[in-house]
Amino acid sequence: MKNNILIIGGGPAGLESASQLQRMGYNVILIEKSPKLGGHLAKWDRLFPDSVPADEVLGGLLRGAEGVKCFTDTDVRAINRLDKSYNVRLTNGITVLSDAVLVASGFDLFDAVKKEEYGYGVYDQVMTNADLEAYFKTGTDRRIENPGKIGFAHCVGSRDEKAGCRSCSKVCCATAVKQAIEMKQAFPNAEVFCFYMDLRLFGRHYEDIYLKAQKEYGVRFIRGRVAEVSENYDGTLLVKAEDTVAGKPLKVTLDLLVLMAGMRPSGVGKAIGDLLEMPVEEDGYFAVRSGIAASQRSPIPGIFLAGAATGPKTLPETLADARAAAMEVDRYLTEIFPDAKNYKQLVKERW
């Protein structure tokens, strides 16, 4: 008998776990709320640290998930937990009886408007990391016209309790360094500044791009959070921060400021979580059975988690997490689920 598995979310985590579970012989149904598969990856141009085209990676994921039943533009309307399975009614009218649910609802980019002092949506020359990726993809953005001085503000909506997020978003430092290099490549005469609190370049080759940004591109790294931004008479930006290494306040006039919006728990994911009664932690991300030993299992039996639904992750981490989640689903469906008699006991022991 082929078990039905419902995967919620068609981003990298959802696609990768769908592909793995399908290979294992399960009947996988994937739903995606937006009209397109790929999540944030579909909107990104190149990926750190090696500037691999995002389309290439996404293409591989989509090829892997070929044959999976995918419903785009589809959300969950209602969920009923039966004895062991879930009866899920979708917004497209279809009802799925699913033996396991994998939530891969990902993350939302922090809404940079909320950092009022940075003036995103108010000042003409302020944009976000996502806007810049869109520019790299399309080649047009009204804000970018041969900028002479470009700033990157790290930690926008990350490590900022006032913005509702105490933790680090993990990917912004590397993204900022990558984008700084790309902007220097596009505009070799530009001066580029990165305003950081700590450079959290923990991954393999990440330090290399940092060095490259300094050595080959002359990117200036300033240790200090951007504190406020104003617009000058000529439309340029006046940016203030402290150079905490020098221990002095600092100001600079910029032609463009890119805000490195961090990761926030997905709003859509939260709604689905509510339907499933999934617990969330203080940081807004879904709680897991054990952060170390069982980080792809929800505290609720039969519900699994993959990717940024359980906290900020880089893309390779997300994909590894998705594969691990697929293994967890498989273990559950072979070891616990089929034993109708001892199901409750087994869940107690092994979940």
Added chain:
Amino acid sequence: MIYEGKQKIWSDYQKDIPDDHYFYVRSCIRQSFFPASEATFLDITRNRLGKDIFETEHHTTCGGIAYHSDTIPQETVMTIIARQFALMAKHGYENYVCSCITSFGLYCETLETWREFPELEAKIRENLWKSCKLEFAKPKFLIHASDLIYKYRNQIAAQAVRKLVNVHTGEPLKVVEHIGCHYSKMFPSKGVGGAEYPYVLVGMIEAWGGEIVDYPERRHCCGFGFRQYFIKGNRGYSLSNTHKKFESMEPFKPDLIITNCPGCPYFLDRWQYVIAESTGKTYGQDGHGIPALTYEEVAGLVMGYDPWDLGLQTHQVGVEPLLDKMWVEYDPAKKFLGKNGKDLGAPAPCACLK
């Protein structure tokens, strides 16, 4: 600048302002700096808008100046404040309107502190009873006087005899708005429009036909800063603050500065004189300064009050060029006449500031 972006933020920071029955508390220093402003406020609200505004001669200072100068224990300040509130309740009011920003900030701070620490509130209640035999009460609405003018800005515009427009060019006047720091920087949600893009004064200017100038150092303090000003040795810092603001707004060529705090119009006005006389630099047109007015004064001007009744002669920076631009009729001979018609004497002319 994307106007829609600011509108979106403004819509997030709206506060409830009651329609009528206000208990009005004056500001200590405004009464000596710009005494006509409060009088104008009462005249507009009572006589032009027909509101019930009550004030009592028994209210005192809020204690803010002493508090910010670190010369008074917090409990004492809170008891003074509790007495003010008790007076309001005693007279049957629950909408507390204060004229001073320092007071407004301190009231907000005190109410928040009481909310966080009920045991402190209990203690103050006891203090109040022990010292004044008054019943403790808290206002239902805490409002700054500028909030009221903001609320009735459109009614004022309807009664206006002129707009904030340069009659010679037909262009709207360029107005710099400056809120007092303690209006919304401590508690953004307590101020109309929040702290980043405060709307309370912007709303008035828009309603009365002016154009807002958004200059880089708009967030910066006027330079009052209690300890910076009170001690002469620190006064240079106060001056430098103001200087920084003027340097920043200079390229925008503003016609007028509008403020809602006791200290701001005073320092933005007087320091222009000090900067001019000590460095030779002036920021208005042709060696003039930029008039820094209170919101009541601006409201009075658009509603057709006589400039000398509004107390515009108490400003160091001459307001005549602004009056000319707005086509306000005035009698230069009456500029320095007292209320009783006696000549107060004109101040000595400045060397640099016209």
Added chain:
Amino acid sequence: MVDFGFGLVPSSRINLDLFDKDKYRELVKIEPDARICMACGSCTAVCTAGKFVHTSLREAIEDILNAKNDKALESLQACQLCGKCSMVCPRGINTRHLILSINKVYSAK
């Protein structure tokens, strides 16, 4: 002019708009390592001269980038070129040449 007994206080703020691009380009041309400092402070910590007077290559690099060229020279004028800093620099910056180069480029008016 009137003396009020107080006046404008000079700002301690760094103004990056004053950064001397041309001189920096000259410096980087003769010593590209100037770019790769990550402000760890090892050089300052081991400095032989720094034991006696304030001496810091880390600060000097920072000062140049922060448009305070004269201060950069000040931070280096006690240097004895002993080379300890070059031995401890985790980025392998040729610190002695950098010090000489900063002096050459920035003391030329």
Added chain:
Amino acid sequence: MTPLLYLLAAQAPDPEVIDRIPSGFSPFVLPFTIGVAFMFSWIGVGLIRLLAAIPKSDRIKFAKSLFIPKTALKNIKDLFCDCLFHVKIWQRKPLLGYMHSAIAFGWFMIIILGHIEVALFVPARLNVTRGGLFYPIFYRYFVWMNPGHTTLRGAFFFFLMDFFLLYILSGIALAIFKRFRSIVLGMRHTTKPSLADRVALYSLWMIFPLRLLAESFTADLSGGSFLTVPVNHFWHFLFGDKLWFMPTWWAYSICLGLFFAAMPFSRYMHILTEVLWILLRNAGIEPNHPRKGVAEAEIYACSSCGLCLDACPMNVQKKNLKYSSVYFIRFLRRHNEKKINDIADKCLMCDKCHALCPVGVNAPALRRAQRATVNNAIPFDYSYLSTASGSTLAGETHATLGTVRGGTGASLCEASGGAERSEAVARPRVLPETATGKVLYFAGCMTHLTPRIIKSVEKVFKAAGVDYVFADREGGICCGRPLMLAGRKEAAAKVIEANKKMIEESGCDTLVLSCPICLKVFKEEYQLQGIRIVHYTQFINDLIASGKLAVKNTGEKIVYHDPCELGRGCGIYLEPRAALGQVGTLVKASKEYDESICCGGSLGSLTLDMKDRGKISESSLDSLLANDPQTIVTACPLCLKTFSEAVSNSKGPRKDVKVKDFAEVICG
């Protein structure tokens, strides 16, 4: 010798040689005469300019030196050994030495013998007005051998002339061969010749074959020996009775003319300048400017032989060849400022090129002088060095410095050393007057980055019961050598002055240094009267030799690395080896003693980057590990740190090799 020759002449009453051309002139001599006249006038003017650029005191010193017997003898010896026989090259690369001496000595002899022949047979022609400039050179053209009157004396000269011609030709053949296959002569790299070099070089190659040709064509008329006569017969066999020999003499003269005309602009200028340089060098005159005065003689004395190319440790990478001393000197000659500075700054100052130079050109000193022209002007402020005085600091330094007496004082030192550490004052540390130790140990900046050296040295001192004072336990000031290496002689003087004061006030009689960089400058610049300045390798070797320090031989296979400043810099090669021989088995490195390869960590280079230094470390390790030692021992903190890092960063079995300091190995 000449009377003997006349004795031989006495046997022949009739003239043996007849002046064939009465005018003593033929147009073909013109190219040579013009060339050589040009060269001599050029050199004459150059010499006057050069001498004028030398300070007057040095000029007097130079003139006097020529008459001091000892110096004069050395001059003669050096002129013969260096200029003619190229003894230094012989010692290292015999084939190459043969090549150089064949050309130099052979040519020298031909010129001398030519003149002797003229003097013997047609003495009138030595007069300049009668062709003295060219006649001895083209002697064979101008004379006719009186048949039947040949004497033993004539045959003797014919033989000698042919012999030396053959000798030169063998050298030329090697030289031509070397151009194409230099490695056979022991050279991995050869210099790239400039245009003038090429003109002179190809002329030089042609001169002697053409001389053979010309002389062989006329050998039946003017005589010849075992070489020219058979060749002459061959020509007769080929072309018949009448030989048309004028073109050969023209060609010979043109080649000579070309060579001499190109000489002032080519490396061959060294042939004559070397003489002057040797005289100046032996007079003890040092250059005070990188290209004026003595330096000019020095740079023109460079023969561009290219031995420094292989000597230079940087040349493990081909891209660094352009920074070698030979090119530095070439650009000094050409006044190419940009390149001069680049090259001057790159050098590691390991001194190997100087040690190996056949003419003793001190290129590192020239580079230092060049650096001084740029770096001396940099404003520095060392006023802080003079703020401290011995008496003001005596009270608190006493405890910090910790005088150690024998083994028992150890705990005292450690206890009191830490106690006042927090009070380290912001002034140079000065020794207390109460310090009684006669031995002063100065670790130096770099040694403080390698605490194992300090620890081992102290351990050795305590074991041997040395009563010593540790001068810079809390850190001192720099010795001044790095400043000197950067060309900042004036700044160095200030640092030296401060240190000198500290040492003199200490009352020590022996100063022990663990850093060779310090050692060199202390020895050369400090002029510490009555204080013995020794490296710890020397000091410890003495301790072992005198039985004060007992060591145990572990049999460990040890290779010793000669630090540049210790070996080539101070000439200390044997003491460390003698001591190490007592604790282990010494194996050889492929390059050692004065040929030792710099570790790559040298403070000398101003611009060499990490990567390039790494390559040098690798090549130095290659040499050290040639005989599979277990341990590399060095006696310099910089070498120690550099090798330790290089070994730990390398791959494969090399990672297991231990890198230890000399004292570390001694104390086991």
